[in-house]
Amino acid sequence: MSSVEKQDELAAERRYVSDLYAHLDAEKAEAAARLEEESGRTEGARLWERDARTAHWSRRLSQLRAAENGLCFGRMDRVDGIRSYIGRVGLFDDEVDEPLLTDWRAPGAQPFYCATEAAPGGIVRRRHFRTRGRLLLGFHEDVLVSADGSETVGADSAIISSLSAPRGESMRDIVATIQAEQDEIIRLDRPGVLVIEGGPGTGKTAVALHRVAFLLYHHRERLSRRGVLVIGPNAGFLRYIGSVLPSLGETDVVLAAPGELYPGVTATAEDGAEQAKIKGDASMVDVLRRAVADRQEIPREPIEIELSDVAVHVDAPLAEQARERARSVGLPHNPARRVFREHLGALLVRQAVCRIGEGWLNTDGSADLYDELAADVRAELRSHPGFHDAVERLWPALTPQRLLAELFSSHDRLAAAAGGGACLAALYRSADEAWTIPDAPLLDEAAELLGEDLVEEHRQANQKKQDAQDYAVGVLQILDSHDDHDDESLRASDVIDAASLAGRQEEGDHRELAERAAADRNWTYGHLVVDEAQELSPMAWRVLMRRCPSRSATIVGDLAQRHSSAAAGDWSAVLSHYVGDRWAYRGLSINYRTPIEVMAVAANVLRAFAPGLKPPDSVRHGDKPWRRRVEADALTDALRDAVEQEAKADGRSIAVIAAPQTLATVAVPEDAVALTPAAAKGLEFDVVIVLAPDEILRDGEHGGADLYVALTRATRRLGILHTAVPPACLAGGDDRWAEVSATGRAIPLSPTGK
Numbered sequence: 001m002s003s004v005e006k007q008d009e010l011a012a013e014r015r016y017v018s019d020l021y022a023h024l025d026a027e028k029a030e031a032a033a034r035l036e037e038e039s040g041r042t043e044g045a046r047l048w049e050r051d052a053r054t055a056h057w058s059r060r061l062s063q064l065r066a067a068e069n070g071l072c073f074g075r076m077d078r079v080d081g082i083r084s085y086i087g088r089v090g091l092f093d094d095e096v097d098e099p100l101l102t103d104w105r106a107p108g109a110q111p112f113y114c115a116t117e118a119a120p121g122g123i124v125r126r127r128h129f130r131t132r133g134r135l136l137l138g139f140h141e142d143v144l145v146s147a148d149g150s151e152t153v154g155a156d157s158a159i160i161s162s163l164s165a166p167r168g169e170s171m172r173d174i175v176a177t178i179q180a181e182q183d184e185i186i187r188l189d190r191p192g193v194l195v196i197e198g199g200p201g202t203g204k205t206a207v208a209l210h211r212v213a214f215l216l217y218h219h220r221e222r223l224s225r226r227g228v229l230v231i232g233p234n235a236g237f238l239r240y241i242g243s244v245l246p247s248l249g250e251t252d253v254v255l256a257a258p259g260e261l262y263p264g265v266t267a268t269a270e271d272g273a274e275q276a277k278i279k280g281d282a283s284m285v286d287v288l289r290r291a292v293a294d295r296q297e298i299p300r301e302p303i304e305i306e307l308s309d310v311a312v313h314v315d316a317p318l319a320e321q322a323r324e325r326a327r328s329v330g331l332p333h334n335p336a337r338r339v340f341r342e343h344l345g346a347l348l349v350r351q352a353v354c355r356i357g358e359g360w361l362n363t364d365g366s367a368d369l370y371d372e373l374a375a376d377v378r379a380e381l382r383s384h385p386g387f388h389d390a391v392e393r394l395w396p397a398l399t400p401q402r403l404l405a406e407l408f409s410s411h412d413r414l415a416a417a418a419g420g421g422a423c424l425a426a427l428y429r430s431a432d433e434a435w436t437i438p439d440a441p442l443l444d445e446a447a448e449l450l451g452e453d454l455v456e457e458h459r460q461a462n463q464k465k466q467d468a469q470d471y472a473v474g475v476l477q478i479l480d481s482h483d484d485h486d487d488e489s490l491r492a493s494d495v496i497d498a499a500s501l502a503g504r505q506e507e508g509d510h511r512e513l514a515e516r517a518a519a520d521r522n523w524t525y526g527h528l529v530v531d532e533a534q535e536l537s538p539m540a541w542r543v544l545m546r547r548c549p550s551r552s553a554t555i556v557g558d559l560a561q562r563h564s565s566a567a568a569g570d571w572s573a574v575l576s577h578y579v580g581d582r583w584a585y586r587g588l589s590i591n592y593r594t595p596i597e598v599m600a601v602a603a604n605v606l607r608a609f610a611p612g613l614k615p616p617d618s619v620r621h622g623d624k625p626w627r628r629r630v631e632a633d634a635l636t637d638a639l640r641d642a643v644e645q646e647a648k649a650d651g652r653s654i655a656v657i658a659a660p661q662t663l664a665t666v667a668v669p670e671d672a673v674a675l676t677p678a679a680a681k682g683l684e685f686d687v688v689i690v691l692a693p694d695e696i697l698r699d700g701e702h703g704g705a706d707l708y709v710a711l712t713r714a715t716r717r718l719g720i721l722h723t724a725v726p727p728a729c730l731a732g733g734d735d736r737w738a739e740v741s742a743t744g745r746a747i748p749l750s751p752t753g754k
């Protein structure tokens, strides 16, 4: 295409895109007006109708607003002459009854992502638009089949220019440049569990999030009622990915880190490797069971309760009898407490009446008198502090927090909970220590074993909730059975379920779905996404699977990047317990983050610690990495120089990654963010400087994987500051490294001067 033709084409595309924005503005105005009208409606509409329509218009408005930047990002022309524009939302021209813009998730948009020169799939031309705000800056064109039928070479410049752009603080969506191997996974519309595995930078996170947007688009009613739970390794990572789904117009999503799996607790403290391994093991289910059983006590000495006419005694056989009765009903600990209290009370009443009537009360002949006396004793016991204390001591009401805090701070309780199995002494700690991340799944497991907290206020709250839900179920049934519907119209239960409607009945609960779901331990989600899934322990998987009984899940990870010693080493070990072998696996093989030069260094490290694994192939070139060796006491100065040098190029994000013990000894300049390899998981930066890699390798069971993670965070440049002879996996290969001018006190890399 000549440059004049290209200018004409660009002008035509600009006119089209400008019309699309005019259409978008009109739709936004319409949606805002309808939203205002519905939310201000106080009469003439039933409550559920108003809520449903408000939700509908509110969602449409957020989607239209989210589409503002880069509304339209491409065009494709088919062999039959039909032309489609692809964008963030679908727009339709009612006047001419034709689509103006096809939503990227619609089936009609798929060829835009999949057509290749080898398999053009009926597409002759594809254009990728470059935009800034509302402005169309230019386009890249792939001619997939030339006019004379011979295939021509297309360009992948759209993705290369997207990947070469500097990275900001948060991840961007990739709708404009999804690649064919990613598209196949995003659009995989099968129920059940899907595992996505791939090396660093292969787009696993991006693909999983776009898959959520795809599933919400196609199964909106089912999924937005229950929401989607996305689990990521830590708060920093969740912040980093947090704007991707909103930028795609999706908000019914809860993002949480493993330390937040138990509502009300936000655990960020790490455990030592030994503790984490014990706490994450599935055997903790039995440990907790024994810990609960251990709290159902038998007194060593009889407990005396002084009544007005007689003293009664809770001795071992009596307590044993009450405990067996309470255990036999099969309820969790807290609800079973009522059975224990009633049975113990009954046994004590019998004991009291026998003592009071000893010698004069004949139970055969004076039943009325016996009953009268028993009623008096029962009434007295009911409010007797001694009786309450005895019940509290022998079968205490327990919260998960109390159970765990009292277990970890008692050598005796830990020994009892071990029950002859592996020793739990390493878990000992004081009662007031902060919750650790591996504690969160244990708290949730404990909540299962203890049962709903049946103290009065909770009982009442639950009752209120149940009443509201019963009411809501009734409302929905009546509305659905009495309304006349044609097939196209909304039914009450299509747009709102009983739990949501009940939620809105409850006074003052105007929270969004995501907020309500995050606060409710019993909430079950429509779909689950687990990122960095290779890190999760069997105990964490139990909680997650409880939150997702439908087993509709996208699991994303890379076993080569595994840091945790508590996690399983293969996917079947994780999943077989929940879904047998009924899960699908897809791999990603192209690294979109790390330049070829940096990946060559990282691949050597991977080969050293996991020789069987193949590193992903990078798609683009970048700078050669640099390395330098300094004395340990010169590390801060060398780092300051290096950061200063890298910061000269404006707008570059810089990370310094090192083992915790190294970070503790250096001052990291303000222009850079300091991270351990574990905290750097899933993140990326324009420039990464790794300090003392030998320390990273030495730190813990998976030092090799940690170093591999650290080296693969760079999108442009990698630098390494050694304080010792480089480890074998980073030594040699001089042609792989850039020359660096050694300012300051640099010393030879190794004693041989290499």
Ligand SMILES: Nc1ncnc2c1ncn2[C@@H]1O[C@H](COP(=O)(O)OP(=O)(O)OP(=O)(O)O)[C@@H](O)[C@H]1O
Pocket (backbone or CB within 6 Å): 159, 162, 163, 171, 172, 173, 174, 177, 178, 179, 182, 198, 199, 200, 201, 202, 203, 204, 205, 206, 207, 558, 592, 593, 681, 682, 683, 684, 712
């Ligand atoms: N199709 C694409 N178009 C543009 N950018 C892409 C594409 N696929 C991936 N990327 C970019 O590549 C980078 C790496 O993606 P992502 O973080 O999803 O990889 P990952 O496999 O989860 O990596 P890691 O395992 O290292 O955490 C991100 O900047 C992402 O936006």
